[in-house]
Amino acid sequence: xxxxxxxxxxxxxxxxxMIVDTPEQVANRPAIHIPINFPxxxxxxxxxxxxxxxxxxxxxxxxAVTVDDETFQIRKAVASDRRFQAFWTxxxxxxxxxxxxxxxxxxxxxxxECNDIFAKAExxxxxxxxxxxxxxxxxxxxxxxxxxxxxxxxxxxxxxxSYDTRVLLVHKRTNNAGYILKARHSLCATFLIxxxxxxxxxASYLPVIGGAMYVLSGVSPPMGVKLPKWPFIMxxxxxxxxxxxxINPKTEDTDWLQIxxxxxESKNKESIALLKQRFTTLVSVSFKKKxxxxxxxxxxxxxxxxxxPFERWLKILALHQQDKKEELAAAIDDLCDFYPKIFxxxxxxxxxxYEANPDEALELLKNIDPTKIGVFHALGTLxxxxxxxxxxxxxxxxxxxxxxxxxxxxxxxxxxxxxxVEQDNYEHALQVLGSAGIGGNITxxxxxxxxxVALQLTDQxxxxxxxxxxxxxxxxxxxxxxx
Numbered sequence: 001x002x003x004x005x006x007x008x009x010x011x012x013x014x015x016x017x018m019i020v021d022t023p024e025q026v027a028n029r030p031a032i033h034i035p036i037n038f039p040x041x042x043x044x045x046x047x048x049x050x051x052x053x054x055x056x057x058x059x060x061x062x063x064a065v066t067v068d069d070e071t072f073q074i075r076k077a078v079a080s081d082r083r084f085q086a087f088w089t090x091x092x093x094x095x096x097x098x099x100x101x102x103x104x105x106x107x108x109x110x111x112x113e114c115n116d117i118f119a120k121a122e123x124x125x126x127x128x129x130x131x132x133x134x135x136x137x138x139x140x141x142x143x144x145x146x147x148x149x150x151x152x153x154x155x156x157x158x159x160x161x162s163y164d165t166r167v168l169l170v171h172k173r174t175n176n177a178g179y180i181l182k183a184r185h186s187l188c189a190t191f192l193i194x195x196x197x198x199x200x201x202x203a204s205y206l207p208v209i210g211g212a213m214y215v216l217s218g219v220s221p222p223m224g225v226k227l228p229k230w231p232f233i234m235x236x237x238x239x240x241x242x243x244x245x246x247i248n249p250k251t252e253d254t255d256w257l258q259i260x261x262x263x264x265e266s267k268n269k270e271s272i273a274l275l276k277q278r279f280t281t282l283v284s285v286s287f288k289k290k291x292x293x294x295x296x297x298x299x300x301x302x303x304x305x306x307x308x309p310f311e312r313w314l315k316i317l318a319l320h321q322q323d324k325k326e327e328l329a330a331a332i333d334d335l336c337d338f339y340p341k342i343f344x345x346x347x348x349x350x351x352x353x354y355e356a357n358p359d360e361a362l363e364l365l366k367n368i369d370p371t372k373i374g375v376f377h378a379l380g381t382l383x384x385x386x387x388x389x390x391x392x393x394x395x396x397x398x399x400x401x402x403x404x405x406x407x408x409x410x411x412x413x414x415x416x417x418x419x420x421v422e423q424d425n426y427e428h429a430l431q432v433l434g435s436a437g438i439g440g441n442i443t444x445x446x447x448x449x450x451x452x453v454a455l456q457l458t459d460q461x462x463x464x465x466x467x468x469x470x471x472x473x474x475x476x477x478x479x480x481x482x483x
Contacts, residue, residue, distance in 0.1 A: 008093070008128045009217045010121075010161060011168045013050065015043045016137025017147045018154050018171040019190070020178045024198040026169070027158035031192055032232060035173065035185035037203040039284040042277065043136050044077065044101035046170060046187075046206065051086040051100075051131070053210035053225035055285055057294045059084040060252065062278045064101040067271050069254050072262045074271055079106035083250040085222065087214045088129055090247055096124040098132040118157045125160070129217055144178025158192070166216045167192035170209070184406065196232045204228065215240065222246040260304045276305055283314060287377070290409060292321040309335070313344050313375050320351060320381070321411070328352075343368050344378045347385070354385045362389040370398040376405040380412030387419055395419075403432070410436035414444045417451065426454040437464070442471050449477060 012018070019026060022033040041049075041056070048061035056062055060083040068075050082102050088095040088109055095109040098120050103111045110127075114120045117132050124130050158167065169190040173181045180186065189209045193216075208228045214221040215233055220241040227237070256275075263271045279301045286295035296318035302311035312335045319328040332348040339345055346364045354361035365386055370379055379402035386395030399416045402408040413436045420429035430451045437448030445468050452461035458481075465478035472478070 006126055006128060007124075007130050007161070007165055009130075009166050009168075009213070010158075011050065011129075011131040011170075011213065012134065012154070013043070013047050013132070013170045014134040014137065014172070015046065015187075016134070016140065016172050017142055017150065017174045017178070017180055018134075018169055019151045020144070020147055020174055021176040022173070022188070022190075022200060026190065026192060027155040029158070029163065029167075029192045029194075030196055030198045031190050032196060032199045032201065032230075034189045034191070034201045034209070034230075035183075035203040036170070036187040036189055036206050036209065037185055038187065038206040039281075039288050041206075041281050041285070043133060045281060047101055047131075047133050048082060049206045050168070050170065050210045050213060051088075052082070052084045053087065053207055053214060053221060054084050055207050055289060055291075057282055057285055057289070057291055057298075058224065060250075061102045062281050063274060065274065066278075067259055067263065067274060069259055072259060072266070072271070074274060076104065077102040078104045083252065084224070085247045085249070087210075087217055087219050087221075091217070091219045093128040093217060093219070094126070095129040095131070096127040098124070098130075099135070100131050100133050118153055121157060122160065142172075142174075142180050144174075147174055147178040163194045166194070168209070168213070168216070191232070193232055199232070201230065220244050224249075256301050257304060260301060264305070272305065276302070279305070283311065286318075287314065290321075292318045296322065307338065309339050309342060309344055310375050310377070312338070313348070313378050316348055316351070317377060317381065317409075321409070343373050344375050347373075347378050347382050350385050350389075351381065354388050358389040361385060362391060365389070365391060365394070368394070370394065370401050376402065376407040379405065380408045384412055384415045387415055392419070399432070410434075410441070410444065414441070414447060418447060421447065421451060421454075426451050430455065439467060442468065445471075446475075446477070449481065453477070453481060 023031060025031060042063050044064040045056045045062050048059050049056060052059045061077055061081060064077055065074050066077045066081060079102060090108060097103050097109050097111045098117050099113055100111060103109055112120055117134060121130055121132055171188055172186055173188040175181055185203045208226055211221060211225045211227045212233055214225060215227060215236050221227060222244045224246060260275060263275060279298045282298040283295060283302060286298055296315055299311045299315040316331045319331055329352060332352060335348050336345045346368060350361040350364045370382060373379060379398045383395045383398035383402060386398060399412055402412055413432055413434050417429040417433040433448060437444035445464055449461060449464045449468060452464060461481050465481040468475050468478040
């Protein structure tokens, strides 16, 4: 075991497994394992999100290569393509990166590309920060034998570090036999931090894992980066400033529609596939984070590339959530022109009718079987409209299926919870509400407060009431709850 004080932080990222199960110790150090709640994304997206602490919708790096906006040719992504700073930017930290995407030209880091990654990392132990990305294993068949071999190589390298070195491993989780878990949260962040005991924590978001990198490296995070509130991280906050402005953040100024037109004209299959991968990833992240404006734009790019019902529906959903009535009507016409006979076309039409002409909306929806809808992301909308026009059983079935397929949005949950409140079924209302109403939309907070009061959950009710008072200082029920 090395006794020097460098490196301060080591990050090792893989889209495959590195260790078997969630062991109490890795390289004789207590390990803290946190499942990552994020949709499947490319390795370059994982690495850059860890480096910046913001989503790929903000930092802009999705794949290790990109389509150049001037030549329209595929090229390697470089540091100037990244729209948000990395935690090492202008930090004064000596940072050495191995196979890390979008870092060529980064004046604050030294980048290497090599196959023997751990051997190269051994040569970088004089750095403050070492970051390495292992070769992609997303398409490989993982076996327990390979996982054990990877773990042995990993632990040999980790044993060369000081106990003071803070370590993050990002990898696919396996069971105790070494097979990759077929779980919703298959990606895992494993921390090795001096003085910490073994711990298994609830799932967290990938950008929050990135926020932890600022803390672990001793760098003050800029606005836009969310810091974790884990007990093993919190003691390190004291030396950090907060509220700093990001260093020269870039806005998205690439004319992707022009690039798509040029690539489509050229019929370059590789470039088209790359763009599809980019915007499919950004659509997935935008939906997950309920970034409706970004979902609108990225679904439009996919429509221009292939125009399937899925992306047409997501654009409609994004426009509806933004209350863009004219654009919504045009998008619905577009969907119905291309796919007039599918269920989601009828759901889309009902979006324009259910308030003014509920009977017409009911006629459109009454024969739709929620289990036959191919685009799961339309289930929640179907459920909400059905509850509004009196098709209660169908609405409940659609909502429950949306939650089961993890495609529900807070508006879906809030409306179903409201239905159960009207039935005086407060326990079920709280269950389906999920996290909706903890913050954000004031109407949902008021609904949550009503449910908590009915269930006599006083402490939780006071927390929600405190949030409501900040928005509505004269709110009578919140004042009453707070006493």
